[in-house]
Amino acid sequence: MFSRLRLENFKAWLDPEDITLRPLTMLLGTNSSGKSSLIQSLLLLKQTARSPDRTVHLNLGGDELNDLFNFGSFEDVLNHSAESPRLFSIEFDFDNRGASRIHKGSFGCSYGQTSSGSVAVQALTLKAEGRQFKAIRREKGAFSILVDDEQLPRAKGRNYAPERSIAFSADAIAVLDKEGQLLEDLSLAIRQELDRTIYLGPLRRKPERDYPWNKSKPGDVGSDGRGAVDALLASTLLRGDEQNYVVDGVSRWLRHMGVADKLEVRQQGRSNRYELIVHREGVACNLRDVGIGVSQVLPVLVVSYFAPKGSTILLEEPEIHLHPLAQSVLAELFVDVSMERGVQFIVETHSEHLFRRMQTLIAKENTSATDVAMYFVKRNGRSAKLCTLEIDDFGRVKNWPDGFFGDALGETREQARLMFERQKTLQQ
Template identity: 75%
Template sequence: MFAQLRLTQFKAWKDTGSVALKPVTMLLGTNSSGKSTLIQSLLLLKQTVQSPDRTVHLNLGGDEVNDLFNFGSFEDVLHQAAEQPRQFSIGFDFDGETAGRIKSGKFDCTYGQTSSGSVAIQTLDLRTESRRFRAIRRDKGAFSIMVDEESMPRLKGRNYAPERSVALSADAIAELNQDGPVLEDLSLAIRRELESIIYLGPLRRKPERDYPWNKTKPGDVGIDGRSAIDALLASALLKGEEQSYVVNGVSRWLAKMKVADKLEVRQQGRSSRYELIIHRDGVACNLRDVGIGVSQVLPVLVVAYFAPPGSTIILEEPEIHLHPLAQAVLAELFVTISHERKVQFIVETHSEHLFRRMQTLIARQEVSAEQVAMYFVERDGKAAKLRVLALDEYGRVKNWPDGFFGDALGETREQARLMFERQQAAKS
């Protein structure tokens, strides 16, 4: 699980400071304020560690098939008002069972631009609770490798350059002797943590009337939920201990949201094509024939049950096209699934209903304020500004931002004032 995130001079952020990430983390705020940038920093590292080119320092994207985002160039990523040196940094702490032999650690990397315009690591700092490894860029692409707090480099040379932001070369590992395996385990733990990220974006696929299935289980649901249906079909049709586990979980939450009673997978004759049938109030309808909100929330519910334990699920606007009650129930989904399946949720949302239900869950003591982090992101000139929403044990916000969710109380006062004025005018 990711425990902290740090960005400096990265896109909208001059300096985030240390951002605590909890089992459920919610990012709220105005449009184009910098919420998505917090998410994108982790996705940038994820697509870097998955790059087929191990020598790449940072994969800014461009491969429409394999990359999550195309970040453009170094200048597009660097904060517009960046100070000297013209560098940006990404850092995080992690703590979780996905890390293998290394249970917790820190990653910090600073990136600059070479004379040819490419992105290159300037400093890479990898730590466990007791060990520290640094790679520091020198002239002409050479690197010095430092271990712990030693004042002199262990290694120097161009063949010790970092790979995919999280690892050192095989030469460096070999020449570090007994420290090499420790560094290798740490790099593997960081890579696993990044690979465990599952991202679902705000734009999801429209439903089809029927779907083919090749009798396999997908690796993930895709950033637009394209493989969510395959995951449902695999759950319903593959034999094994987890048969119908995802389907039953999805049905349960659709019922709680009051958008359906249950979900059914139905084969079309003896073909390899299947329908998704939505049951509600005794009526069975094809997924294509019900409201768009059902098809848009399906990938959210599927990923909650499909993601392996230990995953970090990043969601943008999970509430899209849902009515207020269903939006509120999403808060219960995140809290319940995070606890039951040991997954982490990082959610970017504009939903007041989701936020309000999370406050209620805290007041009910169904989740503690320590298990949930809430942030409000706003602009301060050219830079994004992060406000930690301080909640008490009753879910009340102690530092409510101006215009957080509009001005509901102000609207009520204005309506009352206008009603009074019109009533007085009618009497005169």
């Protein structure tokens, strides 16, 4: 999982600030405050790391079929208040038990614009096991390779340019000899961490009346949830130890939310088309014929069980179109799945109900303040600012920001004032 994130001059984030990430991290705040930029920084690295062109320095997107997000140009990513040097940077720490030999490490990279207008790495720093490796851009696209605190580079040249932001070139690994193996393992671990990152955005596809199935398991659910139904079909129709695992998990949480009793995959006659049937109070309906909230939360529930163990799931507005009780149950979903499957959730939300239930879960000791991080993001001029919510063991917030969830107490006072004034008028 990711344990730290740091952005500088990246979109809304002007000043560098370390953000601690926990198994469950919640980002709250006003619209256009910078919450989504935190998530987008990881998406930018993910789509760069999986780019088919290994020489690319940063993939800003534009391919609607293969990219997660279209960032536009360098100027669109660089904070408008950034001064010289005109660079933006992304850093993160990770701590995970994956297939790679490296379990903990750090990534840091700064980016600038070349004379031709393309984005180029200015400095790449990778750290693990007490060692540090740097690739620093020099003149005419040449890079210097430095190790630890050494002042003199091990090598210099254009053939030492980093690949896909996260990896040193084959020539750089070769020139480092035995240390090159550690560096190669570290790049692999970073790639795996990004590969395990799954994103589900706030705009999800509307349900169809029926679906074809190609008799295979999808790679992921997609940023708009387009693969969620394929994952449900595969869970039901493919035989194996995990048959019905995803469907059963989804049904359980739909029931807990009070929006359905069960979800069923039903074949249409002898065709290769299937429909999703929602059961509630003895009535069975096609997914298309029930409230939009069910179809919109479905990808959230599916990805929670379909994502491989140890994944990081990035969610934007998982509560969309859900009634208050169902929104609050999402907090229980995140806590239970995170503990059961070792999944990290980074959630951008506007839901007070979700937040309040998380407070209650901390108070009930279903989770702890050390496993949950909550942040309020606000704008200060052209820069985003982060307020770390200090939560005690009883779920109480010690430092409520102004305008956190509106002014509920003020609304109550105003209602009481108007009631007394009206009663006084009636008595006259």
